[in-house]
Amino acid sequence: xxxxxxxxxxxxxxxxxxxxxxxxxxxxxxxxxxxxxxxxxxxxxxxxxxxxxxxxxxxxxxxxxxxxxxxxxxxxxxxxxxxxxxxxxxxxxxxxxxxxxxxxxxxxxxxxxxxxxxxxxxxxxxxxxxxxxxxxxxxxxxxxxxxxxxxxxxxxxxxxxxxxxxxxxxxxxxxxxxxxxxxxxxxxxxxxxxxxxxxxxxxxxxxxxxxxxxxxxxxxxxxxxxxxxxxxxxxxxxxxxxxxxxxxxxxxxxxxxxxxxxxxxxxxxxxxxxxxxxxxxxxxxxxxxxxxxxxxxxxxxxxxxxxxxxxxxxxxxxxxxxxxxxxxxxxxxxxxxxxxxxxxxxxxxxx
Amino acid sequence: xxxxxxxxxxxxxxxxxxxxxxxxxxxxxxxxxxxxxxxxxxxxxxxxxxxxxxxxxxxxxxxxxxxxxxxxxxxxxxxxxxxxxxxxxxxxxxxxxxxxxxxxxxxxxxxxxxxxxxxxxxxxxxxxxxxxxxxxxxxxxxxxxxxxxxxxxxxxxxxxxxxxxxxxxxxxxxxxxxxxxxxxxxxxxxxxxxxxxxxx
Numbered sequence: 001x002x003x004x005x006x007x008x009x010x011x012x013x014x015x016x017x018x019x020x021x022x023x024x025x026x027x028x029x030x031x032x033x034x035x036x037x038x039x040x041x042x043x044x045x046x047x048x049x050x051x052x053x054x055x056x057x058x059x060x061x062x063x064x065x066x067x068x069x070x071x072x073x074x075x076x077x078x079x080x081x082x083x084x085x086x087x088x089x090x091x092x093x094x095x096x097x098x099x100x101x102x103x104x105x106x107x108x109x110x111x112x113x114x115x116x117x118x119x120x121x122x123x124x125x126x127x128x129x130x131x132x133x134x135x136x137x138x139x140x141x142x143x144x145x146x147x148x149x150x151x152x153x154x155x156x157x158x159x160x161x162x163x164x165x166x167x168x169x170x171x172x173x174x175x176x177x178x179x180x181x182x183x184x185x186x187x188x189x190x191x192x193x194x195x196x197x198x199x200x201x202x203x204x205x206x207x208x209x210x211x212x213x214x215x216x217x218x219x220x221x222x223x224x225x226x227x228x229x230x231x232x233x234x235x236x237x238x239x240x241x242x243x244x245x246x247x248x249x250x251x252x253x254x255x256x257x258x259x260x261x262x263x264x265x266x267x268x269x270x271x272x273x274x275x276x277x278x279x280x281x282x283x284x285x286x287x288x289x290x291x292x293x294x295x296x297x298x299x300x301x302x303x304x305x306x307x308x309x310x311x312x313x314x315x316x317x318x319x320x321x322x323x324x325x326x327x328x329x330x331x332x333x334x335x336x337x338x339x340x341x342x343x344x345x346x347x348x349x350x351x
Numbered sequence: 352x353x354x355x356x357x358x359x360x361x362x363x364x365x366x367x368x369x370x371x372x373x374x375x376x377x378x379x380x381x382x383x384x385x386x387x388x389x390x391x392x393x394x395x396x397x398x399x400x401x402x403x404x405x406x407x408x409x410x411x412x413x414x415x416x417x418x419x420x421x422x423x424x425x426x427x428x429x430x431x432x433x434x435x436x437x438x439x440x441x442x443x444x445x446x447x448x449x450x451x452x453x454x455x456x457x458x459x460x461x462x463x464x465x466x467x468x469x470x471x472x473x474x475x476x477x478x479x480x481x482x483x484x485x486x487x488x489x490x491x492x493x494x495x496x497x498x499x500x501x502x503x504x505x506x507x508x509x510x511x512x513x514x515x516x517x518x519x520x521x522x523x524x525x526x527x528x529x530x531x532x533x534x535x536x537x538x539x540x541x542x543x544x545x546x547x548x549x550x551x
């Protein structure tokens with residue numbers, strides 16, 4: 001083969017020849033290359049020369065590295081094993097093994113551990129804070145319906161409710177402002193009406209709640225042990241007469257803004273009035289009992305003063321029915337009622 | 352049984368702290384890596400240092416090892432790079448003297464003892480010794496690029512594609528270097544071309 005022809009063929013043939021020598025050609029290429037080599041004496045001679053080189057190096061002896069190197073490397077490998085505790089952890093695929101593998105980077109990086117601790121503490125504090133807020137919100141729910149149950153029927157709608165119940169105190173602030181503004185408007189309306197009925201007075205006090213809460217702290221006198229947010233059942237119940245109304249108003253002022261259950265009082269939301277929460281029935285069944293007896297008692301005293309003994313006797317019968325103990329201990333011993341009650345006894349005895 | 356596991360499995364085992372994984376890898380690869388280095392640098396003492404350094408780098412890099420990577424490619428890349436660095440450091444020194452001993456062993460001769468020898472030793476052991484020296488010498492005369500390719504393909508049985516990965520050149524370049532290496536060795540060892548057949 002001429003030098004020129006060899007140059008033209010060589011780049012391709014040389015790489016092919018090497019690939020053929022080391023068996024790295026595909027089946028078809030291998031067969032084609034073998035055919036070319038066998039048909040070209042020059043290629044065959046070069047191929048033969050390469051094979052001889054390989055044969056020569058096949059007798060080249062390997063030497064062994066010194067054993068001390070292996071010992072040193074094994075010692076170093078044991079000392080620098082990436083995760084010394086990993087064998088125990090990897091032996092089981094359980095929760096603890098995974099937990100250990102997750103936490104291992106933290107133990108190796110103090111800064112990361114410190115950051116993780118901060119996040120953990122912050123998270124726990126946040127959860128506790130949120131839960132505290134929820135507790136306050138949920139514990140205030142029985143109070144508001146109780147107040148509402150006495151007021152809603154005859155009351156003008158209170159302040160415009162906040163769009164959503166605000167769980168945290170900080171978040172309540174905007175809602176209170178909004179409610180407070182509405183309460184001021186409502187308060188102005190009340191001023192214009194001037195002489196509202198007894199029942200209309202209480203809602204006005206409720207409408208003032210947000211303003212009162214924001215303007216002045218709750219009165220310590222209104223806070224009693226065994227109360228709901230400082231309100232006893234009697235304070236939650238509607239005032240018995242006009243003199244009690246301001247007290248109720250002040251008590252309500254210390255309560256938080258109305259929760260969602262109280263929202264049916266909002267303008268135009270009467271249709272959306274929802275049933276009272278679970279805690280409402282006990283409040284209703286207990287609340288009327290004693291005030292009624294006292295109310296009856298008070299009305300009886302008024303009637304006795306006016307010498308309306310028949311009404312006194314009627315009220316006495318009602319009191320006896322409702323609470324015989326109260327009747328025997330308080331009502332029947334009331335000196336203001338004795339004249340009417342005595343006349344009743346006399347009348348009975350003459351009969 | 353760890354001894355039968357693939358290199359990559361063993362490396363992951365060591366990555367998780369199982370030193371036996373590294374032990375099997377060391378046992379499996381220390382000899383071929385040592386001979387690759389020894390034939391590359393031509394000095395046993397240097398080869399021992401570089402072998403140690405190679406496996407130390409494996410130990411240090413174990414945490415960063417990813418199972419997708421072929422272990423031998425990684426291992427020989429480390430070894431090859433150490434050899435190239437060593438070779439570059441030695442370049443400023445005087446080229447190997449023909450009077451310098453070929454190895455540290457006490458009975459090793461000099462290149463002058465073996466290169467122009469026309470006298471074929473009758474003794475097989477002497478012939479073998481002479482041939483071994485001539486092979487080392489022929490390898491030393493290859494360029495680094497040709498030598499590393501030849502060593503990897505011939506002694507480590509690495510496919511050209513893997514060699515290309517280690518060296519960082521296209522596969523065709525590797526084949527081309529291999530062709531030139533083979534032709535140069537053929538010319539260097541022409542007088543011994545029939546000797547291999549006579550060897551045990």
